[in-house]
Amino acid sequence: MSQPSDGNKRPKRPRGKVRYIEGKCIACGGVCQSACPFDAIDINDQGEPIIHLAKCNGCRKCIKVCPTEAIELFYTPEEEKILSEYYKTDDIKKTAAKLSTIEDWKGVWVFVEQIGGHAHSVSWELLGVGRTLASDLNVELAAFLLGNDIGNLAEEAFGYGADKVYIIDDPMLNHYQTATYLHGCVSLIRKYKPEIVLMGATGLGRDLAGAVATELRTGLTADCTGLTISKEDRLLEQTRPAFGGNIMATILSETARPQMASVRPRVMSKREFQQGRSGEIVRESFLLPEQTLLTKILEIIPTQSQSSVNLAAANIIVSGGRGMMAPENFAMLKELADLLGGVVGASRSAVDAGWMPHAHQVGQTGKTVKPKLYIACGISGAIQHLVGMQTSDYIIAINKDKNAPIFEVAHLGIVGNVFEIVPAMIAQLKQKLSHAENKSKIAV
Numbered sequence: 001m002s003q004p005s006d007g008n009k010r011p012k013r014p015r016g017k018v019r020y021i022e023g024k025c026i027a028c029g030g031v032c033q034s035a036c037p038f039d040a041i042d043i044n045d046q047g048e049p050i051i052h053l054a055k056c057n058g059c060r061k062c063i064k065v066c067p068t069e070a071i072e073l074f075y076t077p078e079e080e081k082i083l084s085e086y087y088k089t090d091d092i093k094k095t096a097a098k099l100s101t102i103e104d105w106k107g108v109w110v111f112v113e114q115i116g117g118h119a120h121s122v123s124w125e126l127l128g129v130g131r132t133l134a135s136d137l138n139v140e141l142a143a144f145l146l147g148n149d150i151g152n153l154a155e156e157a158f159g160y161g162a163d164k165v166y167i168i169d170d171p172m173l174n175h176y177q178t179a180t181y182l183h184g185c186v187s188l189i190r191k192y193k194p195e196i197v198l199m200g201a202t203g204l205g206r207d208l209a210g211a212v213a214t215e216l217r218t219g220l221t222a223d224c225t226g227l228t229i230s231k232e233d234r235l236l237e238q239t240r241p242a243f244g245g246n247i248m249a250t251i252l253s254e255t256a257r258p259q260m261a262s263v264r265p266r267v268m269s270k271r272e273f274q275q276g277r278s279g280e281i282v283r284e285s286f287l288l289p290e291q292t293l294l295t296k297i298l299e300i301i302p303t304q305s306q307s308s309v310n311l312a313a314a315n316i317i318v319s320g321g322r323g324m325m326a327p328e329n330f331a332m333l334k335e336l337a338d339l340l341g342g343v344v345g346a347s348r349s350a351v352d353a354g355w356m357p358h359a360h361q362v363g364q365t366g367k368t369v370k371p372k373l374y375i376a377c378g379i380s381g382a383i384q385h386l387v388g389m390q391t392s393d394y395i396i397a398i399n400k401d402k403n404a405p406i407f408e409v410a411h412l413g414i415v416g417n418v419f420e421i422v423p424a425m426i427a428q429l430k431q432k433l434s435h436a437e438n439k440s441k442i443a444v
């Protein structure tokens with residue numbers, strides 16, 4: 001902000017205060033009060049908010065959470081006067097000009113990640129959340145895909161909710177390379193100006209999203225666990241764990257476009273596939289000359305994975321934590337998982353202790369999973385573990401501490417000793433299976 005020529009300091013730009021709009025409160029239980037970081041809201045006997053203006057600092061958190069829009073922002077006449085002075089200054093005009101260009105960016109785009117013509121399921125999960133965002137903004141949902149001979153994926157994208165599909169199909173995009181995919185993505189985004197771009201937080205997506213955001217000079221929120229639209233200003237609210245997972249931060253990209261976010265596989269849910277749903281396909285050419293590339297892929301040789309476990313795709317996971325006490329005790333979790341047709345997961349404590357390989361770790365620094373059944377054995381339920389599994393369809397927690405936080409997300413909680421309960425479950429299952437006609441694995 002430029003200073004007035006007389007050198008006097010300009011008064012601080014007012015943030016406004018909030019007030020209650022009489023009659024609109026539905027006595028929801030004090031959501032606004034809980035959201036207020038300044039303790040500026042009390043609730044009266046009718047369940048309505050009483051706002052203490054002296055404490056309010058205009059942060060607007062209460063406005064955002066109010067389900068009935070019963071709270072609004074206002075400025076006092078003195079504040080209005082200061083604001084009007086602000087609007088007269090050159091730099092505000094510049095900001096206004098910048099903001100007006102933001103209006104040109106419209107639509108929600110999802111990057112469809114594919115290898116060899118097979119799309120990564122995270123792309124369809126992102127179309128699921130993208131559909132909600134696009135509806136809230138009343139704009140189009142588009143998928144964009146790059147590759148060689150990948151036209152068939154457009155149909156899939158329509159089936160999972162895209163209204164439009166942008167395709168760059170070129171032999172130079174046969175294998176993923178940062179330079180080629182970066183060029184393709186940036187040229188599409190610059191031309192069509194989507195306001196929101198979502199990518200999967202996979203190895204490829206992490207590499208590409210960062211490069212694209214840097215090239216476009218925009219923000220990128222990685223590993224989001226929640227994406228919503230702010231009713232007030234149509235901004236994308238990007239929620240993710242911060243400070244080692246101890247708080248959930250909601251991040252806004254107010255002045256740059258597109259608003260970019262990446263999301264790990266299995267965090268969002270895909271919509272049911274709609275056979276025969278169609279939309280518009282827009283094809284663009286790839287214009288990067290091959291000579292400009294510094295590297296060339298000659299051959300792709302798959303590496304031998306240290307562990308064949310595919311936690312992210314598993315329908316049943318039996319996970320163990322520090323409560324398992326020793327590496328050999330994971331054998332009983334393996335036995336239970338085998339009987340159920342599942343795989344074994346682990347908390348970070350168990351992995352750090354060397355009881356299980358890192359490929360089995362569930363959580364913020366491990367895998368995000370969303371199985372049909374998640375059994376947590378001797379796991380306390382630290383937030384960093386919960387962010388990786390709390391969206392599982394059904395969670396059973398076994399813990400000897402009845403106050404363990406894992407019980408807050410569990411659908412069924414068993415307070416007891418894991419060394420008694422798991423063997424009992426195994427015995428029961430064996431008995432049931434021996435009675436089952438075909439002795440096949442139990443289907444969930």
Ligand SMILES: Cc1cc2nc3c(=O)[nH]c(=O)nc-3n(C[C@H](O)[C@H](O)[C@H](O)COP(=O)(O)OP(=O)(O)OC[C@H]3O[C@@H](n4cnc5c(N)ncnc54)[C@H](O)[C@@H]3O)c2cc1C
Pocket residue numbers: 244245320321322323324346347348349350361362363364365366367377378379380381382383384385388398399400401404416417418419
């Ligand atoms: C930046 C960061 C990232 C992290 N990332 C992850 C991550 O990805 N995944 C992750 O899991 N953690 C992660 N953590 C670690 C996390 O904070 C916890 O320390 C960890 O999840 C605890 O693991 P735990 O529940 O196995 O162990 P503990 O917290 O020690 O819990 C053991 C539990 O076992 C129970 N128990 C003990 N004996 C028995 C018994 N016989 N029967 C039944 N119950 C029993 C206890 O009551 C206790 O609740 C991260 C931490 C940080 C700071």
